[in-house]
Amino acid sequence: MAAPRSWALWSFCCRGWSRVLPGCRLPGLRSSWPRGPLGARPLSQEKRATETHFGFETVSEEEKGGKVYQVFESVAKKYDVMNDMMSLGIHRVWKDLLLWKMRPFPGTQLLDVAGGTGDIAFRFLNYVQAQHQRKEKRQLRAQQNLSWEEIAKKYQNEEDSLGGSHVMVCDINKEMLKIGKQKARAQGYKAGLAWVLGDAEELPFDDDKFDVYTIAFGIRNVTHIGRALQEAHRVLKPGGRFLCLEFSQVNNPLVSRLYDVYSFQVIPVLGEVIAGDWKSYQYLVESIRQFPSQEEFKEMIEDAGFQKVTYENLTSGIVAIHSGFKL
Numbered sequence: 001m002a003a004p005r006s007w008a009l010w011s012f013c014c015r016g017w018s019r020v021l022p023g024c025r026l027p028g029l030r031s032s033w034p035r036g037p038l039g040a041r042p043l044s045q046e047k048r049a050t051e052t053h054f055g056f057e058t059v060s061e062e063e064k065g066g067k068v069y070q071v072f073e074s075v076a077k078k079y080d081v082m083n084d085m086m087s088l089g090i091h092r093v094w095k096d097l098l099l100w101k102m103r104p105f106p107g108t109q110l111l112d113v114a115g116g117t118g119d120i121a122f123r124f125l126n127y128v129q130a131q132h133q134r135k136e137k138r139q140l141r142a143q144q145n146l147s148w149e150e151i152a153k154k155y156q157n158e159e160d161s162l163g164g165s166h167v168m169v170c171d172i173n174k175e176m177l178k179i180g181k182q183k184a185r186a187q188g189y190k191a192g193l194a195w196v197l198g199d200a201e202e203l204p205f206d207d208d209k210f211d212v213y214t215i216a217f218g219i220r221n222v223t224h225i226g227r228a229l230q231e232a233h234r235v236l237k238p239g240g241r242f243l244c245l246e247f248s249q250v251n252n253p254l255v256s257r258l259y260d261v262y263s264f265q266v267i268p269v270l271g272e273v274i275a276g277d278w279k280s281y282q283y284l285v286e287s288i289r290q291f292p293s294q295e296e297f298k299e300m301i302e303d304a305g306f307q308k309v310t311y312e313n314l315t316s317g318i319v320a321i322h323s324g325f326k327l
Contacts, residue, residue, distance in 0.1 A: 061223050069173060072116075072221075075284075076175035078275040079117055085270050086281075094319050095216060098245045099123045101312070101321055102212055106132040106163020111210040111235060113200050113228075114218025116176025118183050121167045125192055132163035162192040168210070170198040200228040208237045216245040220291040229304035236326040242306055246297075247288040248313060248320040255316045263288070294320050 050061050075082065083091045098120065104110065106128050112120045171177050177195050184193060198204045200215070200222050213232045222228045232242050250256040263285045271281025292300065294311050301309045306324030313320050 072173045073175045075271075075275060075277060075280050076116075076173070076179050078277075079176070079179065082271065082275055082281070085274060086267050090315060091217075094245060094314060095119050095123060097314060098214065098216060098243060098321060099127050101323065102214070102241070102243055104128050104131075104165065104212060106135065106165055108165050108211045109209070110165070110167040110212045110214065111170060111203075111205070112167060113170045113198075113203075113213065113215045113232070114172075114221070115169045115214070115216065116171030116173055116180045118169060118180035118189075120214050120216050121169050121180075121193060122184070122187065122189055124167050125162065125165070125189060128163060128165040128192075129161050132161060132165075135163070166192045166194070168205075169193070169195050170200075170203065171195075172197065172199050201231060202227075203231045203235050205235045207234055208240075209235050210240060211237055212241045212243065214243045214245075217247065219244055219246055220287050225292075226300060226304065229301055229306075233305045233326055238326060240326045242301065242322075242324045242326070244297075244301075244322040245319060246322070247291060248311075248317055249291075249293045250317045252316055255318075259318065294322075297322060 072079075087094075102124075104124060104127060108124075108128060110121075110124050112124070115121055169177070169180060171180070174197060177197060181195060184190075196204065200218070201224055213236055215228075215232075219225060219228060229242075236242065250259050267285050268278050268282045272278040275281070291297070294313070298309050298311055301322060301324050305326065307327045309322065309324035311320045311322045
């Protein structure tokens with residue numbers, strides 16, 4: 001969106017809160033989605049049904065995927081730096097809280113969607129490794145007859161250090177995956193980690209495959225959120241957990257006003273100064289405002305088939321963790 005139009009958007013926002021590339025479908029995925037008969041709708045209704053939001057701009061559904069892809073392709077290299085600048089580093093605490101909410105155990109199979117830079121995946125690996133090491137120490141104390149060579153061998157086995165846990169990072173954007181793989185190499189993550197290019201709306205995985213599905217600050221960029229939620233439900237095992245970390249709608253009037261000023265007057269400027277990209281960061285701010293409220297999103301998760309759906313507001317309600325079970 002061109003910079004001159006940002007003032008109109010700012011005026012609009014001050015009046016209050018508002019509301020991809022197609023992946024290859026593999027065998028076993030649903031081939032179609034329910035739609036009403038086209039002949040029963042006037043042409044104007046058909047047109048509206050294919051329109052969606054790209055920030056505050058109205059675009060066709062076909063257009064949105066490409067536009068979102070371009071945004072993240074543009075911001076990939078500065079993504080981590082900008083996250084620290086925009087949130088003053090608090091995004092790291094939010095992601096830690098997501099892991100503490102998950103409480104994975106050794107052997108957990110995790111699918112992290114829209115997680116190209118690896119933030120959730122690396123935290124998951126650290127968490128399960130620490131859990132597994134504590135378990136190993138308890139077992140070793142109970143087995144006094146083991147030799148030092150046997151003990152050392154146990155700790156040297158990287159795969160065993162995770163207790164069979166594995167994380168699959170799935171992202172639709174090649175540049176984001178590229179950055180994540182570079183970070184993994186630099187930080188020494190090898191075992192229990194895989195990367196796949198895929199669409200949240202058409203996941204390239206079999207049914208009932210994962211114990212946990214996570215998506216952090218990614219679902220608001222999906223064109224059809226309901227489809228992504230149904231795919232999350234499909235690939236989880238019975239008893240599997242859905243965990244979503246996402247920006248929410250702030251109910252406190254004072255915090256809401258401050259958040260508006262920071263979002264629309266500071267974040268795009270930071271995007272221009274640090275990343276040389278005003279438009280992408282203006283879209284990211286607008287996409288937060290277009291996302292459903294906490295209660296509306298909770299209903300969408302329930303509609304996808306999840307049970308015991310809850311949400312927890314964090315940092316004065318700026319973000320929320322939604323969770324649910326596939327029973």
